[in-house]
Amino acid sequence: MKHLLAIRDLSPADLEDILAMSEESAAKPFADKGVALYFEKPSARTRNSMEMAVAQLGGHPVYLQKDELGIGLRESVEDVTRTLACFHAIAAGRVKDHRLLTAMAAVNALPVLNMLSDTDHPLQALADLLTIRQLCGRIEGVKVAFVGDANNNVARSLAEGCTLLGAELITASPAGYELQDPPAGVRQLADPVEAVAGADIVYTDVWVSMGQDREAERRRAACSAYQVDAALMAHAPDAFFLHCLPARRGEEVTAEVIDGPRSVIWQQAENRMHSARGALQWLLKD
Ligand code: CP
Ligand code: NVA
Numbered sequence: 001m002k003h004l005l006a007i008r009d010l011s012p013a014d015l016e017d018i019l020a021m022s023e024e025s026a027a028k029p030f031a032d033k034g035v036a037l038y039f040e041k042p043s044a045r046t047r048n049s050m051e052m053a054v055a056q057l058g059g060h061p062v063y064l065q066k067d068e069l070g071i072g073l074r075e076s077v078e079d080v081t082r083t084l085a086c087f088h089a090i091a092a093g094r095v096k097d098h099r100l101l102t103a104m105a106a107v108n109a110l111p112v113l114n115m116l117s118d119t120d121h122p123l124q125a126l127a128d129l130l131t132i133r134q135l136c137g138r139i140e141g142v143k144v145a146f147v148g149d150a151n152n153n154v155a156r157s158l159a160e161g162c163t164l165l166g167a168e169l170i171t172a173s174p175a176g177y178e179l180q181d182p183p184a185g186v187r188q189l190a191d192p193v194e195a196v197a198g199a200d201i202v203y204t205d206v207w208v209s210m211g212q213d214r215e216a217e218r219r220r221a222a223c224s225a226y227q228v229d230a231a232l233m234a235h236a237p238d239a240f241f242l243h244c245l246p247a248r249r250g251e252e253v254t255a256e257v258i259d260g261p262r263s264v265i266w267q268q269a270e271n272r273m274h275s276a277r278g279a280l281q282w283l284l285k286d
Contacts, residue, residue: 002283003105003112005098005119007160008183014282015129018145021285022130022271022278024286030059032088037115040066040095041210045245045272046115046123048227050092051278059089077103090283093117096211102275109228113285116153118211124244125157126275129165131268135240136200138197140166145236147172148190148226148252149219150179154205159186170195174222192226196236202226203242204252215247220251231252235263 005008010018029079035054036046049146054061071080081104085092090093090111093101098117105112114122129139144162146155148244156179162169163183169186172178178188189195196202207223208216233239241253241263248256260267 001108001111002286003107004122004279005101005112005114005285007122007125007157010164012164015126015161017279017285018126018275018282020128020278021281022126022274024281029284030054030057030076030089033059033284034087035059035061035062035280036064036091038064038066038069038071038091038093038095039115041116043094043115045269047092049276050115050123050274052273053280056273057277059280061222062088067172070241071100078107081102081107081112082109083223090112090280094155101213103269107214109170113279113283117259119153119156121153121225121244122161123276123279124154125161126279127162127268128242128244130271130275130278131242131264132201134267134271135264140252142167142200142203143170144168144203145170145172145192145239146205147195147232148204148223149173149177149207149209150188151177152205152209155179158203159183160188170199172196175201177222184266192228192232193235196232196239199236199239202228202233202236202239202244205253206246206248206250224253226256227254229250230256230260233257235243242268244255245269269282 004060049059092113092115094115095117101114104200133139150173159169172189172192206220
């Protein structure tokens with residue numbers, strides 16, 4: 001049984017397969033199949049793109065909230081997972097603790113798909129890679145600079161995806177905010193100017209992720225020198241700007257950059273739906 005909890009679970013061939021299936025015209029391989037979409041955190045892009053992707057594949061999405069399902073409280077993780085398998089072809093989850101997805105996957109009752117955890121955001125990375133390929137015509141050899149809080153779910157999945165497909169990933173972050181256990185080949189720098197020099201893609205994410213509100217003040221102070229603004233983008237004259245969204249204009253990025261001509265955030269957001277189709281089809285393949 002296949003699961004998709006993190007990009008590092010994939011081989012380069014798997015990743016290429018998913019990207020190819022993201023761009024294929026929609027057949028209806030999910031006819032009569034359900035997909036459970038379980039959310040412990042808010043979402044605009046992930047819920048909408050997943051619901052639309054399931055519908056485009058001919059399946060039926062069912063949105064489930066934390067209190068309603070009561071995993072581990074009302075019922076054990078194993079019993080909830082087995083129950084979902086009675087009705088659904090895939091269980092997708094957005095969770096506070098990645099270990100819940102690991103526990104659901106260990107039941108092996110149905111494929112489990114990570115829609116964001118504290119450590120990983122593989123669906124975002126799939127959309128990011130698709131976007132990079134559309135913009136640059138290739139992924140191998142592309143230089144991607146991630147600026148800001150690099151020890152986060154989006155940066156980790158992006159780093160793993162870039163590494164698998166031969167793109168160069170460079171981070172620029174303050175001390176203590178470097179990506180932990182990065183894939184081999186990732187360069188971690190302190191200087192954002194050095195990181196973005198010659199970049200094809202400049203990428204950032206919020207400094208305060210969901211669930212980190214208690215650390216907000218400390219995080220904003222630590223990351224304040226890592227805002228992506230016009231002056232930083234001037235050091236990467238050929239780069240496109242990417243952001244997973246939601247964004248906080250005036251914090252990790254200025255409005256001038258994110259709403260400017262080099263920003264491709266809406267193309268990137270739309271690609272969440274196309275790459276969700278790729279991930280869903282890959283999970284059911286074979
Ligand atoms: N990028 C992303 O996952 O957005 P949402 O949190 O709105 O789903
Ligand atoms: N790092 C962000 C990503 C949101 C899509 C968070 O976890 O809140």
